[in-house]
């Protein structure tokens with residue numbers, strides 16, 4: 001004992017050398033997290049920043065001075081004084097060979113971008129490394145399950161690379177544990193309970209497994225209905241119109257048609273998560289029965305189209321008559337959870353200041 005307080009790790013400035021440059025990092029960061037923060041383009045396949053690192057694909061390997069073999073950067077903690085190289089000729093060759101092994105088993109690398117958020121990851125890496133898709137011929141794992149009777153999720157395990165991102169997101173993000181891994185080696189198969197259809201499992205059809213799949217093995221069935229619809233896919237940032245959480249989404253359109261929804265990974269309220277309504281229940285937007293103009297029920301008992309001014313006057317007179325006849329507490333307002341803040345504010349002002357009652361609530365507790 002020296003009498004001096006022992007220096008704790010958090011007190012020290014932690015520094016490592018990354019591709020020849022000294023960089024600082026905080027206790028607990030992995031090499032990959034430090035490298036990504038410093039804009040090093042380290043390839044990954046089994047990595048999803050929202051999940052516990054898994055270390056399965058080995059594509060993120062880096063060289064660490066003093067360590068004989070390359071290490072997986074996504075699972076290796078950064079340590080003080082570490083000297084790391086993220087890109088060398090040997091690493092790039094190693095990554096290309098790994099990709100060629102993976103992709104030789106993969107029947108289809110031409111994946112439609114409507115399949116899901118991460119569906120292009122393997123395709124982009126194959127292009128980047130000019131990996132040969134048929135280099136390692138032989139046995140292949142995964143059996144497609146396109147007979148699964150559900151309207152939302154395509155399960156084409158012919159394209160599965162056993163990264164287990166789907167299984168992990170279902171467990172870690174959703175807490176549903178609806179899917180798991182069966183068997184080993186070439187017999188490996190992602191499966192729902194007892195090999196049954198998803199709709200007979202704990203699946204809530206949140207779509208998270210689809211959006212994290214890097215190969216399109218899990219695909220968005222609804223969006224893929226429009227794979228042949230002409231036009232570029234455009235993304236428009238918006239907010240889910242359902243409950244009061246306010247999840248950020250990217251709406252996928254082709255021309256004037258809404259074809260799908262992607263969860264926004266940078267959405268402050270949802271960080272890439274959605275529920276079944278936000279993910280798949282968008283058909284109402286283009287439903288032919290959707291009202292395009294206000295309707296008033298006239299003396300003949302039938303609903304008739306009218307202009308907005310007339311409809312608003314009609315509704316205002318209805319409120320006035322009810323209050324005159326039955327008092328201000330005859331009015332009760334329920335604000336829609338789909339309404340933006342401004343509309344919700346206007347609604348409470350109308351009920352409180354306009355009608356003179358505090359009888360107001362909202363339906364945001366979906």
Ligand code: SF4
Nearest residue numbers: 160161163164166213
């Ligand atoms: S289905 Fe997709 S996410 Fe799941 S293990 Fe296979 S490749 Fe990975």
Ligand code: SF4
Nearest residue numbers: 170203204206207209
């Ligand atoms: S849709 Fe959601 S609940 Fe269903 S298997 Fe995928 S991640 Fe799990």
Ligand code: FES
Nearest residue numbers: 055057058060074
């Ligand atoms: S991304 Fe690190 S092992 Fe797969």
